[in-house]
Amino acid sequence: MQNLHRTGLYLRLSRDDEKCGESMSIENQRAILQKYVLENGGTIAGEYVDDGWSGTDFERPGIQRLLNDAKNGNLDTIVVKDLSRFGRNYIQVGQYIDYIFPAYGIRFIALSDNVDTADRGSAGMDMMPIMNVFNEWHAANTSKKIRAVLDANWRAGKYTNWAYPYGYKADTDDKRTARIDEPAAKVVRRIFDMRLQGYSARTIAKALTDEGIPNPTAYYTRLDGKKSERRASPYWSPKTVTEILKDTTYIGTLTQHRTARVSYKNHKAANVPENEHVVRKNAHVPIVSLDVWEKVQEINRSVSRGRTDKQNAVHPLSGLLVCADCGKKLKRKTSARSRKKPCNTYECRTYTDLGKKYCTSHSIPEKQIESLVLQDIRSLLGDRKFDEEKEKRCFLQYMAKHGAQNRNADEKQRRAFKNRLAELDRLIQSAFEEKVLGDLPENVCKNLCEKYQTEKVATEAALAEIEQRLAEKNEDDADAMRYLAECRRFSNCEDLTREMCLQLIEFITIGESPTDNAPREIHIYYKFNSCPDNKK
Template sequence: MIAADTEASVTALYCRLSQDDKQEGDSNSIFNQKRILKQYAVEHGFQNYLYFIDDGYSGTNFRRPGFEKMIAGVKDGSIRRIIVKDMSRLGRDYLQVGMYTEILFPDHDIHFIAINDAVDSDKGENELTPFRNVFNEWYARDTSKKIRAVKKAKGLAGEHMTSNVPYGYRKDPDNPKHWLIDEEAAEVVREIFQLCVEGNGPARIAKMLAERKILCPTHYMITKGMKPISHLPTSPYGWSSTVVVNILERRDYLGETVNFKTHIKSYKNRKKVNNPQEEWKIFRDTQEPIIDEETFSIVQKIRKGRRRPTRMGKMPILSGMLYCADCGSRMFLQRRVSDSIGQYNFVCGRYRQGPGNCTMHYIRYAVVEKIVLENLREVVSYVSSYEDEFTKMIMDEDYKEKHRDIEQKNRRLEEIQNRYRELDQLFQRVYEDNVHRKLSDERFMKLTKGYDVEQASLQEEETVLSAGLKEESRQAVNVERFLHIVRKYTEIPELTPEILHEFIDRIIVHEADKSSGKRLQEIEIIYNHIGSFDKSNITLWRGKAVQP
């Protein structure tokens, strides 16, 4: 039995418009919906009406502010009637729509009307309503599929898939798809990376920025007239370790665009899921870089081998860089509050878990620090004096042949990427023709299927080529990068975190050999970009380098 209207009863006039509905013209506009709903309410004597509006919300999403406010009114009894232009305005998920129209509304004696679909709950059930709900959901599914296809095309073409610009950049006024450096914020980004290179962790960096009263990214965006994209901290200087980590790990600062890092589960479930890194698409030189590649690489290495500070304070710079030669585990730094740095020592991490797992591989921290500094000075001096000889020593004899092969593969890779972009543009054109009804759905599906097949073939070839190029070009590129680092230094007075991480990837520690009557211990210093070579393999006796 439907309850009678009272003076306090509200007639809810519900309007919804998604971004996709806007492409269909003015018929579904909020203005037009309000006009139709008001006219119907007045003509039928429903005077106490109130608008509930959701502009820019998908019909598959039922977490809309206007809708939720209206449903709260249904549950507290203040709303007596709901009127919508048609069933699709209520939603495009037939199960959810059915739950409201067939269970919740009847339970609360709601008079429900969908004008254009001739639905009026006071006049009994409309047998076509469930079918309309199914068709509305099919429409949402088809629209979602087309939108994903266009986004995929844009992503594969190297366009930014986000409308939110990262902290440190701003949109180009002449081309919103292009990012320009925001120097004020970029300086903070550079400082964050430098602080990390110097051995500061994210929590410490966040504390330092807050103490200096530097605006956090969300509050900074507000001062620049931009809409914040995340939760707004209470304090304008509310930096957190999470924000710092996001900045330190963001490849956009290299001048790259990284697409397809996440995907949503379905058009109904908008939850984001991380994609494996091999599925990412990375495009270089899409904007001016804020951070150079060496600094970014150093920071990622530091992050990978990060160690939490203990109650003894900051960890020494070599912590996390030593590895056991036999089991491959990271060496554990042993120290006590009462110890001087000369008493610190490393042992194999697996041995420390149980002596049966590996052997000790004991080595003193001070010895490693001294030997690394001496070796660095020797290598930098040698490379600076004999650059050509060093280059020949590192590179393979068949380098020239490899170089020619690399050039051929690079040319083919460029051809593939150009064709990919052509197909993306073709796809976008036929999609637009389909949206504007210049091309039938059948013809659209036939054309796009052919494009998909060709793109899949190109993608497979690109994957094989890229993997081969990555391996073949490694030595040629790495030697030049190592030389670039060496040229920055005329001398190395001390071992700093920046110098250490810029030059050295890791240090391999072998078990001591006492077979000769002496305790000889070998360590390998693995340099960034070139690995180990004769001068980086060192034998120690009594804490000094000796000839084996």
């Protein structure tokens, strides 16, 4: 036997290997390899360990250090407990053992598999390609089982993500239900309140940063409820605020399977299409009400973005005024006619940016247009012009149309799930019968039944969710009443507010001031059905 000069010991343990007990532990591998090298008169040049890494991933830090030392001529021999410790990607394992290591004059030994590149004629070397294929098959099969278990957990409403959204932490129940983390939840509620008042994501982020409130990365809640110790910038960004404002987690909806690995070989995370997300409503206590969340989404969809002034305030009609001729938004300007009484006006952005050659000013005083809009809202919502019965009827028709579509889809899916469950029961029964008759080996029967049972659990959970959704009481009438109450609330307002404008107005077109005595064209487009209303 050749001497084991400058031997590198490689040890690896994945999360799944931990279930195999002490025989696969890092300590056991170390003892076996050290004993072998010392008994054969070798010298240990280095030890390379990857604890908790998959064998399909060759970007492991330990294996990379081992390969670098081998290529730099620091090792003569590499010893592992078995081939699967080195890797479970049969193409890459074969490349290293058959081509790369021999090119550098490195001997490779896998003890349990009797593989030794110094003896190319051994039975272990003959069987090595088959063992490498089997090792990769094992990784692929394990990946399928893990995905099936994850899918069953998602359908059952069990929280499986590695971290909880800002404002929540882990509860102590079996499902790891998200529990409100009150200090962070207060910040989340404030973000939604500020957005309702018309503040932009940038303004909200700046306000939170100025007050020294740590952002979610700095205040992260892990599954065990402990705060993250990783270093991160404490500053808020507009992107972080925007993600919070559109996250359905805050209304009690649990959405999982948003990302997935490309394959068991490629561990890069990729976004999953929205129709493949696993969504479970009423999974935990919401931080904000559904009413507030829907209002914020409506504001986010609005044509108005709004700009803040030097006092960090957003004016009621900012971003809602549109030039009737060129279609550009009107820009708010302050002109100091006198030091005590500056005059604020809105002017066409094309005119202010490019000049009168491309569009006229369409200038209108801020107080004038705000007074006009407030008067029109009071008139519209405070008298019989606002037909509540008509608005309620339109609202219910809209909800019925979309509700019917959703119900039909759910009914179709429910029938498909029931048919599949019946089929799975037949398949399980058939497998047992074939096993009893001796037509099906016991191990094959066991694998088939495990596969069918896993699918059955996931299907039953999905069916229960659909049936719960179909059984829920129709609340469209109550939603319509809340919608009308919101409209009535604004009819008694004394001042025009940003919230009022965003809730009621889609946009306002401003015509140019006529040179004669003709009335000026100003059209207010409301978000409910009674408009557009013309105000002259």
